[in-house]
Amino acid sequence: MVNYMLMITADLENITSLQPQGGCDDPSFPYFFKVKCGRCGELSQKETCVTLNETVPVPASKGTANLVQKCKFCGREGTVLMVPGKGKLLTQEISDIGKYAPLMMFDCRGYEPEGFVFGSGWKAESVVNCRFIHAFSCSET
Ligand SMILES: [Zn+2]
Incomplete structure (x- = not known):
């Protein structure tokens, strides 16, 4: 399994911070991305x-996953499990120096997330840039 952290940055003009409407762990904030086998x-x-x-049950296991x-x-089955509690508010300070803030972690088995697309549901309107990175530090299980 590999953990991927979705990192975001944005051009925060006249906005001091950016996060989903219900915070980083907003239960209904949608994440759209493609998966690579x-x-x-x-x-x-x-x-x-x-x-x-x-969440949906994972076949042949007792666990659940978000996908x-x-x-x-090739017919290989893959799962994606979201790991809450790792996100941080994107502040103007971070975005001004061109850095990214972590938003959500994804525990991916059999798949690699790619090409993230944002929907609506942000607290503030802004153009958001994002990328996935491997989250090595959080992968102890
Ligand atoms: Zn395949």
Whole structure:
């Protein structure tokens, strides 16, 4: 399993901070991204949407995940589990020096998240840039 941290930055003009409407762990804030298969490298055609409050059971295990999906090309099953409590408010201080703030961590098995797309639901209007990074420091389980 690999943890990915979604990092964001934005041009915060006349805004002091940015976060989802209900905070970084907003249970209904939607995250849209594509998933790349860890076995064959096939990238999903459409963005998939996950939210913290929507979980599904993982087949052949007792656990749940926010996304369970089979690769259309090779049939490998992958899961994505969101890990709350790792996000930080993006402040003007951070964005002014061109740095990113962590927003949400994703525990990905069999898949790699790619091409994040933002929907609405932010507390302030702004152009948001983002990227996924490997979150090595939080991957102890
Ligand atoms: Zn595949």
